[in-house]
Amino acid sequence: MDKLLLQQQVLERLAEDLLQAEQAARVAHETATHEENIAENKYDTLGLEAAYLATGQARRAEAIRQAITHWRQFRPSPYDASKGIQLGALVSLVDSDDQQQQQLLFLGPSGGSMKLLSGAQQVQVISSEAPLGKAMLGKCEGDEVSIQVAPMRQLFEVLRVV
Numbered sequence: 001m002d003k004l005l006l007q008q009q010v011l012e013r014l015a016e017d018l019l020q021a022e023q024a025a026r027v028a029h030e031t032a033t034h035e036e037n038i039a040e041n042k043y044d045t046l047g048l049e050a051a052y053l054a055t056g057q058a059r060r061a062e063a064i065r066q067a068i069t070h071w072r073q074f075r076p077s078p079y080d081a082s083k084g085i086q087l088g089a090l091v092s093l094v095d096s097d098d099q100q101q102q103q104l105l106f107l108g109p110s111g112g113s114m115k116l117l118s119g120a121q122q123v124q125v126i127s128s129e130a131p132l133g134k135a136m137l138g139k140c141e142g143d144e145v146s147i148q149v150a151p152m153r154q155l156f157e158v159l160r161v162v
Helices: 003-033 046-073 131-136
Strands: 090-095 102-108 114-118 121-127 144-149 152-161
Touching: 003 046, 003 102, 003 114, 003 121, 102 131, 121 131, 131 144
Parallel strands: 102 121
Antiparallel strands: 090 102, 090 152, 114 121, 144 152
C-alpha cells in the first residue's frame, strides 16, 4: 500500500473540509452582520448567536489550515524494526478478544483523523496524539497494545507494520 497516496487522499479530504468550513464561516458572518438581524431587544439574539457560530467556524478553518500544513510537510518513512512504530507507519492490528476483527491504521500528524479507502481496504488515519496512536509508538510486530476506553481496557496485537 502506497503511503504517499494515502497522504494525498488525506490532503484532498482536508482541502474539502476547509472549503466547507470557510463557506460556513462566511454564511454565519453574513447572518451575524445582516441588517435584519440587528437586535431589537435583549431577547433578540440571532445576530449574536450567528457571530459566535462564525467565530467557531473561523477557528475550525484555521485548525484545518494548520493540519494541511503539517500533512504537506509530513514525509512517511519506511518501517524500521529497531525503532518500532513511528509516525508514518501503516499498522495492521487485530483485537485480542475478536481475532477476526482486523484494522489497518495509518499513523500521521495531527488533524487527519479520517477513514480512507485504498483499493478495497479501509484505512483509519489516526494521529500520534490519539490514545491508540500514543500506545502504538515504539511497538513492533507481535507486540500487544493496550488502551483504556471508559471503564474497559482494550487489547490489540500488532500483526504487521509497513
